Amino acid sequence: MxxxxxxxxxxxxxxxxxxxxxxxxxxAAVVAANVLDRTFAAPAPNRRWVADFTxxxxxxxxLYVAAVVDLFSRRVVGxxxxxxxxxxxxxxxxxxxxxxxxxxxxxxRPAAA
Numbered sequence: 001m002x003x004x005x006x007x008x009x010x011x012x013x014x015x016x017x018x019x020x021x022x023x024x025x026x027x028a029a030v031v032a033a034n035v036l037d038r039t040f041a042a043p044a045p046n047r048r049w050v051a052d053f054t055x056x057x058x059x060x061x062x063l064y065v066a067a068v069v070d071l072f073s074r075r076v077v078g079x080x081x082x083x084x085x086x087x088x089x090x091x092x093x094x095x096x097x098x099x100x101x102x103x104x105x106x107x108x109r110p111a112a113a
Contacts, residue, residue, distance in 0.1 A: 042072035046101050049077070053090060066093040070101070077101055 042048040053066040064085040068078035078097025082089045 040071055042070070045070060045072045047072060049097065051090065051093065053085070053093075055085065064089055066090045068093050068097040070097075 036048065036050075040048075040050075048071040049068050050071060051066065051068045053064060056063045056065060061083065064082050066080045066089045067076050069075065070077045077100055078093045078095070080089050080092035080096065082092075
């Protein structure tokens with residue numbers, strides 16, 4: 001019962017904040033297509049990559065970290081750190097992964113025969 005009450009209060013608070021700040025539901029709920037469909041196995045290296053970013057508190061303030069992982073080897077193939085969370089942070093991690101893993105055409109979908 002407590003959990004339901006908390007969840008309901010949280011949802012109501014989120015709706016209130018969205019209304020106050022003038023953000024429409026369409027803006028707040030942009031979701032990318034689920035390409036992997038929870039299939040986290042890859043048949044070969046460089047076929048499927050996933051990326052994420054997080055933040056860590058340090059003595060000098062927040063540090064933002066982005067990482068790209070190859071699902072075949074389960075290794076981090078690209079990363080980037082910054083004092084600001086920007087699109088460039090994620091782009092730098094992806095560029096590092098591409099440079100470390102070789103040719104661009106070997107990433108993602110196989111080339112047409």
